[in-house]
Amino acid sequence: MDSNLIIVDKAPYGYEDTFSAFYVSIACLNKGMHSDVLLVGDGVYAAIKDQKPGGSVDYPNVGELSYLIFPEGSIFVHSESMKERGIIEEDMVEAAQIIDDNELYDIIHSKTKETAFIRI
Amino acid sequence: MIPDKKKTLTIILTEGPYRSQYVEMAHNITESALDNGYGVNLFLYMDATHIPKKNQNPHSFPNVGQRLKSLINKGAKIRACIRCATARGHACDKNSYLKGVSITSVYDIPGWIRESDKVITLSG
Numbered sequence: 001m002d003s004n005l006i007i008v009d010k011a012p013y014g015y016e017d018t019f020s021a022f023y024v025s026i027a028c029l030n031k032g033m034h035s036d037v038l039l040v041g042d043g044v045y046a047a048i049k050d051q052k053p054g055g056s057v058d059y060p061n062v063g064e065l066s067y068l069i070f071p072e073g074s075i076f077v078h079s080e081s082m083k084e085r086g087i088i089e090e091d092m093v094e095a096a097q098i099i100d101d102n103e104l105y106d107i108i109h110s111k112t113k114e115t116a117f118i119r120i
Numbered sequence: 121m122i123p124d125k126k127k128t129l130t131i132i133l134t135e136g137p138y139r140s141q142y143v144e145m146a147h148n149i150t151e152s153a154l155d156n157g158y159g160v161n162l163f164l165y166m167d168a169t170h171i172p173k174k175n176q177n178p179h180s181f182p183n184v185g186q187r188l189k190s191l192i193n194k195g196a197k198i199r200a201c202i203r204c205a206t207a208r209g210h211a212c213d214k215n216s217y218l219k220g221v222s223i224t225s226v227y228d229i230p231g232w233i234r235e236s237d238k239v240i241t242l243s244g
Contacts, residue, residue, distance in 0.1 A: 001233050001234065001236055001237075001238075001239060002234065004233060004239070016166055017134065017166070017243070020134070020165060020166055020204075023203075023226050024132075024165075024226050024229055027225070027226040027227045027229055027230060028229065028230040028233070030227070031227060031230040031231070032230075033230040033233065033234065116130075116233050116236070116239035117239075118132060118239065118241050119241050119243055120132070120134060120165075120241060120243050
């Protein structure tokens with residue numbers, strides 16, 4: 001398989017999963033494998049700009065990590081999930097590519113059997 | 121007749137033992153794939169890095185360490201994320217893990233994806 005789509009549906013900081021998913025994407029890109037990230041459901045919170053993690057949590061800023069993926073890889077953000085959570089385009093990092101259901105279908109449809117779908 | 125090239129399955133597991141059934145599912149899939157002639161790579165990520173710990177002694181559940189040992193003996197390749205294993209205290213002691221488990225990094229994942237015919241993730 002020669003590429004992957006990392007699917008994230010959990011919010012950052014509440015779980016380790018979001019930035020661990022970003023790390024996988026970054027590792028793949030650094031090793032020359034194409035990788036995109038799809039943020040859906042609570043995963044859309046990962047692309048909000050000006051995040052300030054700190055205090056006892058002190059996780060890496062996942063909004064900033066998105067720039068280690070973009071522009072080699074895309075950060076797709078599901079617009080319906082944003083809408084459900086009251087998040088607007090202006091709230092997002094510039095790396096975010098906001099997509100509706102039809103665009104999501106086209107992206108999934110364009111992937112071949114050589115693409116690994118990895119949900120973390 | 122030229123034999124078919126051996127197919128490879130990679131499993132990325134993020135869940136720890138006993139709290140959920142994901143580990144058992146990963147082990148069952150691994151065993152079944154091995155029995156059907158697949159090569160199997162199992163990457164242990166986040167809480168899954170608890171799985172290869174030696175000397176587990178569950179009283180109410182099957183011992184996931186012993187099951188993992190039998191899968192290693194059958195040919196499964198097992199790697200654990202060093203960042204996750206270190207955070208959980210498993211990477212500091214050479215004897216913490218079962219023999220046959222390598223502590224590596226997420227940078228091994230793209231290589232395993234490349235050599236795989238199928239990749240699945242088991243994540244809660």
